[in-house]
Amino acid sequence: MSRDSRAISKLLRHTAGERGLTMSADGWALISDVLQTLALDRAALEKAVEENDKRRLQVDGERIRACQGHSLEGMPVTREALENSWERIYPVDLLWHGTNRAALAAIRREGLRAGRRTHVHLAPAKDSPVGRRSAVEVLLGVDSGNLEVFRAANGVLLTREVPPDAIVRADAVQWAHWSGG
Template sequence: MDPRDVVRRSKRLSYVLRHAPGSVGLTLDAAGWADVEALLAALGWTRAELEHVVATNDKRRFALDETGTRIRASQGHSVAVDLGYAAEDPPPVLFHGTAERNLPAIEAEGLRPGRRHAVHLSPDEATARRVGARHGGVGGKAIVLRVDAAGMARDGAVFTRSANG
């Protein structure tokens, strides 16, 4: 499969599993899982095409269950789901990548999940920079914020780790 086709399919799969399952007639269960056969029928994909997109996604955005009959996005949902990730102690520092245009709102209000369920933090600056670059848009500048995760945890913030880290 052409790498551009993989990216296009990954974006389509992200949209369906994270934001709009109803757009293709799917329903997610409470934990965000969708039936693979129903998804394949809705998208007109083969099982091999789906497995290739899941296996080659560099961000590990998707997870198949142990039986291979259900699939879900690992994080980033705007629809109500409970992914069941357990709370855990964070490392001392984490990083948040965003677009420079978001900095005034972050300075005024702090990090907020917006339309998502959680604020996504990265374990390293390089990953956060890639995330920020995606949100920077044409001509936008990516910035990386250093987050005192240990201090936030001491103050009562709850941290979970998604399936893709």
């Protein structure tokens, strides 16, 4: 991911409030305001959007937003507005969440919580590129039957939290099939 892509993602996901960027509750900001805030030109922004490896950025005319992954504190976005902008889905298969072994004890007690973010990220399949990180050691299988699940424009699946009893599998990661990214 390019430096510009990281800067745009960081602004739209985490620092818009502290930087004074006007943003709607569902995460949209005017491209002209983003360009001014980051001292970028339109060509650099368009290249950054196109080259973003996780397709985190969404453009609609003269607006731009991060598809998902927003911080709760200091950001003008709300969970409700984000959810209203995403597709509500009803998965029938297990969903997956990658984590490390050190987090398993807390997850068994508390489930998966969004922490300082608006939502927990899930993947539709074990080999999905969504959520791949080099620190992933365990894939948790999530029974989504009683969860509200949403799909952002870039395909990431999201829910507010996953209770412990919805986690029905824990599979060690096979590094040959799950490389960091």
